[in-house]
Amino acid sequence: MTLLPALPILLPLCGAVFCMLLRTHLAAQKGVALLFSVLVLGASIGLLAQTRDGSVAVMNVGNWAAPYGITLAADMFSCVMLVLSGLLAVSVFIYACFDLDTERIRFGFFPLSLILLMGVNGAFVTGDLFNLYVWFEVLLTASFILLALGGEQPQLEGSIKYVTLNLLSSALFLAGIGILYGMAGTLNMAELAHVVQQGDRGGLVTMVAVMFMMAFGIKAGMFPLYFWLPASYPTPPAAVTALFSGLLTKVGAYSMIRVFTLIFITDPDFLHVLILTGAGLTMVSGVLAAAAQYEMRKILAVHIVSQIGYVIMGLGLFTPLALTGTIIYLIHIIIVKTNLFLVAGAIRRIKGTYDLHELGGLYKERPGLSVLFIISAMSLAGVPPLSGFFAKFTLILAGLNRGAWVIVAVALGVSLLTLYSMVKIWTYVFWKPAPEPLPDRITASGGKWLAFLSPMIAFTLLAVGLGIFAGPVFDYAQTAADQLMNSDAYIQAVLGGG
Template sequence: MRIEVALPVIIPLFFGALALAFWQWRGVQRVVGVVGGLSLTAAGVWLLVAVWKDGVLAMHMGGWQAPFGIVLAADLLSATMVLLTGVMGLIVALYSLVSMTRDHERFGYHPLLQLLLAGVAGAFLTGDIFNLYVWIEVLLVASFALLILGGERAQMEGAIKYVTLNLVSSLILLAAVGLTYGLFGTLNMAELAAYMGEAENTGLVTVVGVLFMVAFAIKAAAFPLFFWLPASYHTPPVAISAIFAALLTKVGVYALIRFFTLMFTEAPEVTQNILLWGSGFTMLVGVLGAAAQFEFRRILAFHSVSQIGYIIMGLALHTPLALAGSLLFILHHSIVKTNLFLISGISYFARGTHELKDLGGLYRTHPGLSVLFLISALSLAGLPPLSGFLVKLMLVRAGLEVEAYWIVAIALITGLLTFYSMVKIWAEAFWKADPRGEQAPANGPAWPGRGGLWLLYAPVAALAALAVLMGVAAEPFLQLAMAAGEQMLDVDAYVEAILGDDAR
């Protein structure tokens, strides 16, 4: 019985319920939100340390042995993702102390955020595919409510597309779970991995695998299933956009990695090929879509699509180095993209608009913000010595090692176009003269006071520091990712850790 495996699920659920209990007390809810984020981060650190020391951990709910009971399982991949969830939850909870309006908080922002974190952590930790569906629904319901918080027209329109496509994806997932149960008579991931080679009807297994792939590719916003993301991510309050960009598509990508390294590995000529082509198109189409945009947050939303392509590329290449690159890319992208969304929020506070043509002169009035933006933007584009350079180098090298030259070429072209997009934002929002003229006030009417400003800048600065740290002091990150990559490909060890010694 390892309690640290269950804690990352229990903690946000507990703090979510606590925040609900203090529905009328806004101040208490804010404290609960921050403490919840802190506790989840601490639990994530504990879990990661435990997994690093003892290998794959499992917790059998209610003492029922897997595969009969529900099992929570944590390997290095899961534990790292959980830690990421905690850090992002904390950062966004801090940032929203200032950026969220009273009305948003009154309609339950803080409990919903905790519920979202619980769903995400549950999805990362579960060792059972039906439970994965349940946790994904938990986080979806929370994200639905967060997306329409405020109830503006654009949010309604975005939410209809978001809700519909995500429900369709969930139902495809549910259908695939049903078919899997019909084929194998089990839903436990480890047991499925053990039985996968014994299936009589391999064609049907591949079809079910592709069904799972479609379901998770919608959630991950991969080509050609990403259209809900650019339609919805720029509509909610910016802290919500930021936590969505950090975590939601990552759940889809995590599930893809889990399914296609652990379970559906019998027909690589089908699944890996689809993933490889899909990743190439995702990278290119996403970055080209971003190049056509002139709204700060829409550019960032399209870049989320393109960066997902890199992560799937690592999965498709399927070597330890490539998988390690994927994991680090997830960390890098969460950190950097969340930071860019948070910065777009601060620039909105300063100017009252997200349109690039109406922005301008931020470098003159807000030099600190400009430096923080530059760090994040250049990291996203992959310039050394920042985090983006490290992860792109890993993926490119993995691609060259297996001689997949065309995907490497696409990845490098995408990097160049990403740089173009980021320079566009820099030139339009920060560098050019303020279109309102020289005498315009530096800040919008809702600019927070000194204390509030500190709370807006501290999370942004922390994330920028993390992005630099990942690039400059890469060694520990690299070690963790390489160990996780090796572990992902060692299916037998995972199966044995979950099912016990009597498994094959």
Template sequence: MINLPLFPILLPFLFAIILLFFKENIRVQRALTALGLVVSLVAALFLVAKVKADGIQALTLGSWAAPFGISMVSDMFSAVLVTTTIILTLGVVIYSFTAIGEERERYFYYPAILFMVTGVNGAFTTGDIFNMFVFFEVLLIASYVLIVLGGEKKQLRESIKYVLINVISSALFVITVAFLYSVIGTLNMADISAKIAQIGQPGIITVIAILFLIVFGIKGSIFPLYFWLPGSYASPPIPVLALFGALLTKVGVYAIMRTYTLFFVHDIGFTHEILSVLAILTIIAGCIGALAYFDLKQIIIYNIVIAVGAILFGAAQMNEAGLTGAVFYLIHDMLIKGALFLLIGIIIYVTGTSNLRKMGGLMKTHAPLGWLYIIAAFGLAGIPPLSGFIGKLLIVQGAFEAGHVWGSIILLLSSLVVLLSVIRIFVYAFWGEPVDLPKTERRPYQYMMIPAMALVVLSVLYGVGTEWLMPYMTDASNVLLQPSIYIDAVLKE
């Protein structure tokens, strides 16, 4: 059982390699991908149960003692994120069976998804800062394949921007890790934390903290580094957009939360104040974008930016309510964004356009889609008792406790903007007189509804079942609040 943290990383990787041998056989690819994700999900659930029962699971590869070997560490924060990642990917893969098209399926679509999951889960689990860079590269290389798959002109144009931005941020990541290593002399994250604690936080460490914020801020799309996101994410097909929107930005957010609670905790008056301000600016920028567009994809993409700001604002408070809220809201946002992207994909499939002005009256022809969408929209806006409410409430509580009253007010006002932006989609697409719809087959629509419905139901249960989930969220935030728990688990194994 000691190797349990590796299973959610190795299983998708092994299945991805097997899939490479079945390039032309789409049925085998679909079956193996679904099987691989189900097996990975079982392993991830076992891992969550193990962490809950026995505490942090730390494993150092190659029988080396930490900090000399590469450590893989599953605390509750990373275990819950790994589980959510696999659930979400399984939903997107089932949706892809009808939504992505056989041409794309033949060109290594499913192996790329599984390689991306390997990278995402590896980044969540690693206990070594350089290894985090390696896993970032694994998920980015897979995402490069997914963003160009199909080779449409718009995709290729936007993918050049996407690749360029990520190459620059990866180079900056390596340079920042090198700076950190030159000052601290170790790459093990628990050891880095212990060594920084010994020397306090001199100015050079604070400079490195800001560099890390820039690196992960590009990947997580915080203000003003989110400029590449709306165009790049809108260009690939909907299943790829759902994966990118729900997962990839969250890896950057996770990395900021991990480093800013584990390493850079000795001068929070400076580093975390900057993070707070940038988080609020990110929320404002996202709100402006969400209201400015009449394109379905762009409205939900700008809602990603708002959510990133909300999560990081909670994390920047460095108190129990703020961090618990940030963890809770992070999981909620992964589920609800996945559900919403799948739903708008169905709307685009039915109407043949993503332009709101060309839609109308879908409630008369596709009522179940309308009801599902409105539940997901209310969940995103944080209407109680849905899942967005609890996380946001805790973040606001944490901000009031930390004295950030203005930030709390802006966060609360942003909920109204989110509600307005998603209700506008509902009003334009589902109300009014039905417009002429292109001829579409009913069966693909029904198949696409199944994973979308599953994710919406899951997000509702996540909100309604808060009482049962709270012990897990508290465990996750305790590790972030008290770095010593993490350090002891890794260095004293």
């Protein structure tokens, strides 16, 4: 019996407790938060190494056997997500140490972020639907407070929309859980998969599946349920937005993938086609909404919606290759998108604005920062040989293999429009001469500045590395996707003694 699967949940909680006790010592909080996020990353990598042969790490909390107790189960897909969330936490914390105002740190940015991380990691490793709901509430509550922290008017208004729609989604999720429990008599995901596939319950399963689709769709920002996202994500500081963009919507997407590859696979002709349609519409509406924006952070935030479309597209196609594409895309998007938000935050830190009209001439002033931005932006658009190219290539190949021409055409078109948005930022912020020269607000050079940039440099290198070492990444994602498609091993690992 090993503690390893529980560590990504317990370590952030320990960190949060220490941060809360050190409430008045801001510098100590920074150190503790960084230390624990590094520990979480370490534990996640350990778990990744343990499951890389395709096994599932299972732990029964409190020694109550599955399916009666609380089960934690981490397969390869979970481990990838855990490592990504750990990586994200470390880099956002480094960024926040330099950029975030003392007011927000005093009000508990670090303990709240660690609790958010705990909720996210819990959602990634849980093997039980009701616990998934609990972890969702943990991460949502933390995110509510993080979003409203600071109390500026746009933040509060965005928070109200975010809180209302997410509470509605939780109520839907809970109702779905209730009906599922009445039907199957269990909420352990492995046993649920077993029970649902055995009996022929027809329409009821499909109806519950649609409830889950809506609940996770709201959280992931899927068409037509994403209206809270553009209203709330651009309002908090860049560190919080980066954390949200990398973790929150991705948890929704992860849960959707988990549930629709493990439990609701009885009616793919209806359910997965519905997901695919939603994916196409999500991509288009996200990218079109972004084209109309002229604020850097808003463009990036609205683009999250269109990226989620790609992630869900792989699930909708529902072939091993498509899921491989989805996993690569998730890895790519978490790294690249976070980096873009951080770079945008760095620009704002120097110039004091996100507005495309006011900014300009940054290529001349800050070539280093420009390189960091352009590599991530091109990767987001899918220019070879960067990470986004291989992710999109795999997805489109899977679409062609299935003969799903429409979605392939949509994905390619949206890719082009993404390029347009990124080029728009590039032209306005970096190429165009500044309308009125904006003085630097801080001295952006020296060792401290380099330390501030270090997470962005690391992410940019990762984005390039994912492109260069696409082969090993692809192999790994393929094994993980096969594991998702053949759920028997997962069920066996959870129910067979663990």
